[in-house]
Amino acid sequence: MDCCSQPGLMPIEQAKSILRDSTELKTQIQTVSLEDALNRVLAEDIVSPINIPPFDNSAMDGYAICAEQMPNNNTLPLSHKVFAGDTQKIALEPGHCVRIMTGAPLPPGCDAVEMQENTEASEGEEQEITFKQPINKGKNVRLKGEDVKQGQVVIPANTRLNSSHIGLLATLGINTIAVQSLLKVALFSSGDELVQPGKPLKHGQIYDSNRFAIRALLAKLPVEIIDLGVIADDKQLVTDAFVKADKMADIVICSGGVSVGEADYTKLVLDEIGDINFWKLAIKPGKPFAFGQLPNSYFIGLPGNPVSAYVTFYKLAMLVISKACGWAYDEPLQVQAISLQDFKKSPGRTDYQRGLASINQSGQLQVSSTGAQGSAIFTSLTQANCFVVLEQDRGRVSAGEMVTLEMFAEPIL
Numbered sequence: 434m435d436c437c438s439q440p441g442l443m444p445i446e447q448a449k450s451i452l453r454d455s456t457e458l459k460t461q462i463q464t465v466s467l468e469d470a471l472n473r474v475l476a477e478d479i480v481s482p483i484n485i486p487p488f489d490n491s492a493m494d495g496y497a498i499c500a501e502q503m504p505n506n507n508t509l510p511l512s513h514k515v516f517a518g519d520t521q522k523i524a525l526e527p528g529h530c531v532r533i534m535t536g537a538p539l540p541p542g543c544d545a546v547e548m549q550e551n552t553e554a555s556e557g558e559e560q561e562i563t564f565k566q567p568i569n570k571g572k573n574v575r576l577k578g579e580d581v582k583q584g585q586v587v588i589p590a591n592t593r594l595n596s597s598h599i600g601l602l603a604t605l606g607i608n609t610i611a612v613q614s615l616l617k618v619a620l621f622s623s624g625d626e627l628v629q630p631g632k633p634l635k636h637g638q639i640y641d642s643n644r645f646a647i648r649a650l651l652a653k654l655p656v657e658i659i660d661l662g663v664i665a666d667d668k669q670l671v672t673d674a675f676v677k678a679d680k681m682a683d684i685v686i687c688s689g690g691v692s693v694g695e696a697d698y699t700k701l702v703l704d705e706i707g708d709i710n711f712w713k714l715a716i717k718p719g720k721p722f723a724f725g726q727l728p729n730s731y732f733i734g735l736p737g738n739p740v741s742a743y744v745t746f747y748k749l750a751m752l753v754i755s756k757a758c759g760w761a762y763d764e765p766l767q768v769q770a771i772s773l774q775d776f777k778k779s780p781g782r783t784d785y786q787r788g789l790a791s792i793n794q795s796g797q798l799q800v801s802s803t804g805a806q807g808s809a810i811f812t813s814l815t816q817a818n819c820f821v822v823l824e825q826d827r828g829r830v831s832a833g834e835m836v837t838l839e840m841f842a843e844p845i846l
């Protein structure tokens with residue numbers, strides 16, 4: 434057991450299921466325009482109103498033909514031209530070919546397209562096209578509905594819309610979307626030592642980094658951020674901040690003051706005005722993470738150490754936020770990788786060490802540490818591209834052993 438582990442710390446899996454089970458939807462359905470839909474959570478299934486593509490069309494600039502009408506000399510006279518955007522339908526004259534551009538509708542009677550590089554056009558007005566390769570029916574044709582069928586569910590409700598979803602919605606011609614309203618998240622830092630970046634520091638003071646890191650994480654989520662700044666280590670001020678935040682928000686997140694120090698008021702105040710669901714987990718960093726209920730909102734207490742605050746937001750607060758805004762959130766995939774070095778670890782807590790994953794010459798995934806892993810060493814995060822997840826009961830890892838790796842992933846980073 435490591436020095437900071439104690440018996441009775443809650444395993445992370447148990448904490449995760451409590452977070453999921455005790456969080457309820459806090460948002461309502463509203464309509465937004467396509468331009469405003471990025472990162473929002475879909476409130477209902479998107480059913481395609483049309484086929485994609487809406488009509489058979491050419492995948493190449495070239496010549497459209499009816500494959501089985503190709504004569505033995507592989508040469509066909511040209512009838513007409515068709516461009517992308519042409520709205521009138523002119524059918525293939527039997528025994529001819531049609532000049533066609535990429536995206537243009539396939540003329541009725543045609544069933545294949547040859548790219549122009551595989552053809553030869555004769556000189557003169559009555560152009561003839563010689564085809565240099567055999568052409569099967571369907572060649573270079575994009576069939577109506579081959580991507581999406583009319584009536585098909587293309588994006589299920591509870592999806593958080595990313596850039597590819599926005600592209601798909603536009604492809605379907607949809608410009609208003611039913612989404613969940615933004616979740617209201619109040620955020621503050623607690624601590625007498627904290628100074629706003631940009632101001633001079635006195636001895637004993639540090640800059641408030643947690644509020645900025647957490648704000649940056651929240652910025653990509655379907656939330657409205659209510660930033661309440663820094664609250665001093667004073668029981669009445671901490672109480673006032675909680676009461677105010679609870680009235681304004683669905684979720685109240687604070688960092689710092691959740692440990693056992695003489696100026697750590699967060700837990701004390703919460704005991705008085707809310708209900709603490711759990712506090713102290715068997716994880717590293719982030720042991721003093723707290724979760725509870727205020728009269729109107731959920732409370733999330735992130736530990737003050739900057740890496741602890743960041744990691745517990747990523748691994749735990751995300752579960753509350755996603756559930757409260759109706760988002761069916763999947764945690765990032767975990768994979769196995771070869772450790773390139775020893776990793777310090779004592780049994781007792783699940784570690785989220787920060788690592789740098791890469792692929793070796795044999796194509797295998799491997800990972801090294803970003804160095805010192807103290808929960809105040811923020812550069813251990815900025816240099817990393819993954820977590821090395823070392824299981825609760827595991828001890829020291831030797832180079833060459835397999836470890837669980839979780840790549841940093843959108844939408845969080």
Ligand SMILES: Nc1nc2c(c(=O)[nH]1)N[C@H]1C(S)=C(S)[C@@H](COP(=O)(O)OP(=O)(O)OC[C@H]3O[C@@H](n4cnc5c(N)ncnc54)[C@H](O)[C@@H]3O)O[C@H]1N2
Pocket residue numbers: 437622623624626627639640641642643644688689690691692693694697719720721735736737738739741808809
């Ligand atoms: N006797 C014990 N002491 C501590 C324990 C423990 O179990 N027993 N746990 C340690 C662990 S683990 C952590 S994590 C911290 C968490 O403490 P708090 O949540 O009460 O946070 P603070 O004491 O306010 O601050 C801890 C540390 O982080 C710095 N900090 C705080 N807020 C910010 C901020 N917004 N931006 C940047 N840095 C911040 C603060 O100055 C402290 O250095 O407790 C351990 N102690």
Ligand code: MOO
Pocket residue numbers: 437716717718719720721736738741808809
């Ligand atoms: O180990 Mo504490 O868990 O976050 O610094």
